[in-house]
Amino acid sequence: MKIALLPLVLYAFGSFGQTYNPFYASLADACNQDTVNQNLVTFESFGEKQVGSTELENTYDWLYNAYVSYGYTDIQEDQFFASGVSTKNLVVTKTGSVYPNTYVIIDAHYDTKNGPGANDNGTGTVILLELARLLENVDTEYSIKFIHFSAEEDGLLGSLNYVNDDVITTNMDIRLVFNIDQVGGTTGMTNDIIVCERDESPPAANNAASAIATTELANCIEFYSALNTEFYFAYGSDYVPFMNNGEVVTGLYEKNESPYSHTSQDLIVNMDLDYLFQVTKGTMGALAHFVIALDEVSLSEFDKSAIKIYPTPSDGNLSIETDRLVGQKANITVFDISGKIIWNHSISSFGPKEQIQLNNLNAGSYLMTVESEEQIYRRKIVLE
Ligand SMILES: [Zn+2]
Numbered sequence: 001m002k003i004a005l006l007p008l009v010l011y012a013f014g015s016f017g018q019t020y021n022p023f024y025a026s027l028a029d030a031c032n033q034d035t036v037n038q039n040l041v042t043f044e045s046f047g048e049k050q051v052g053s054t055e056l057e058n059t060y061d062w063l064y065n066a067y068v069s070y071g072y073t074d075i076q077e078d079q080f081f082a083s084g085v086s087t088k089n090l091v092v093t094k095t096g097s098v099y100p101n102t103y104v105i106i107d108a109h110y111d112t113k114n115g116p117g118a119n120d121n122g123t124g125t126v127i128l129l130e131l132a133r134l135l136e137n138v139d140t141e142y143s144i145k146f147i148h149f150s151a152e153e154d155g156l157l158g159s160l161n162y163v164n165d166d167v168i169t170t171n172m173d174i175r176l177v178f179n180i181d182q183v184g185g186t187t188g189m190t191n192d193i194i195v196c197e198r199d200e201s202p203p204a205a206n207n208a209a210s211a212i213a214t215t216e217l218a219n220c221i222e223f224y225s226a227l228n229t230e231f232y233f234a235y236g237s238d239y240v241p242f243m244n245n246g247e248v249v250t251g252l253y254e255k256n257e258s259p260y261s262h263t264s265q266d267l268i269v270n271m272d273l274d275y276l277f278q279v280t281k282g283t284m285g286a287l288a289h290f291v292i293a294l295d296e297v298s299l300s301e302f303d304k305s306a307i308k309i310y311p312t313p314s315d316g317n318l319s320i321e322t323d324r325l326v327g328q329k330a331n332i333t334v335f336d337i338s339g340k341i342i343w344n345h346s347i348s349s350f351g352p353k354e355q356i357q358l359n360n361l362n363a364g365s366y367l368m369t370v371e372s373e374e375q376i377y378r379r380k381i382v383l384e
Contacts, residue, residue, distance in 0.1 A: 024223070060088055094146075193255035
């Protein structure tokens with residue numbers, strides 16, 4: 001639970017420029033609601049997770065073992081003292097293939113206050129687990145740090161300690177900090193909006209970049225989940241020590257704020273698991289966007305001979321040439337700039353050269369995907 005100190009400011013959402021990515025959509029669709037729910041049941045079962053408690057230690061061990069089971073090897077136990085009591089952040093690093101020394105941090109606190117904290121912040125915790133599970137085998141351009149902070153409820157002490165002892169001392173190059181805190185919604189309410197949080201506080205130098213990242217976050221939520229978005233200012237969670245240090249931050253928080261946070265009733269039964277799953281999917285799409293996740297199949301696109309779609313620009317009569325799909329069933333889909341499917345065609349047995357007519361579409365830029373069961377190719381096309 002967070003206490004707002006400034007008045008509510010809402011902005012109308014407008015999508016511009018950023019395109020829907022079918023691979024990020026496939027990652028979002030790969031999120032498994034049963035896995036997410038089972039992890040949340042386990043989280044809740046550990047009970048109240050105060051700093052210094054066995055319950056918090058048990059939760060830490062469970063998280064640690066989950067990352068091991070997913071195949072991660074770079075797992076850092078970040079020990080520190082919160083008001084004289086020893087506790088640990090868990091920091092799991094996945095190295096990027098293009099920018100190995102530049103990090104996208106996605107974080108969630110795993111300590112709780114006055115209850116098991118299924119929503120605050122079991123929800124953020126299990127989202128990180130699900131994304132890490134799915135991304136372990138996915139190549140990403142930027143490195144990712146999955147960080148589970150302790151002592152958030154004691155005054156953001158885990159993140160403050162991490163910024164002071166790990167970020168500043170190593171001059172860590174951080175592309176973005178993406179904080180997930182309390183995104184389970186409230187049972188009995190219509191939970192269909194997620195709040196995207198941006199930095200509107202001093203220092204001001206990093207605020208514009210936070211606004212851009214948060215607009216991109218909102219776009220991704222709308223592309224890759226069923227949720228709508230609103231903007232609000234970032235406050236009262238683990239991104240604060242980062243933004244005070246000049247880093248670029250963004251975050252997610254539920255729209256229908258739970259009345260049960262920091263009580264014994266912060267339980268799964270009092271939140272909305274379908275909402276949590278939609279937040280998970282949107283977060284997956286957003287993280288894939290921020291780290292630039294690379295589809296292995298799309299890597300083969302660099303082999304330009306794999307598929308030719310021409311001419312571009314085109315008057316609407318397009319040829320598709322490939323020897324990779326011959327004899328296979330394939331779907332051709334055209335997306336507009338906002339990610340909406342505007343044309344779709346299925347071919348039961350792809351030939352070496354297929355011709356399609358898009359003469360009825362308006363002039364402009366589109367994304368075309370040509371997809372068989374095993375492969376997907378995508379190209380930008382321009383119609384005159
Ligand atoms: Zn929280």
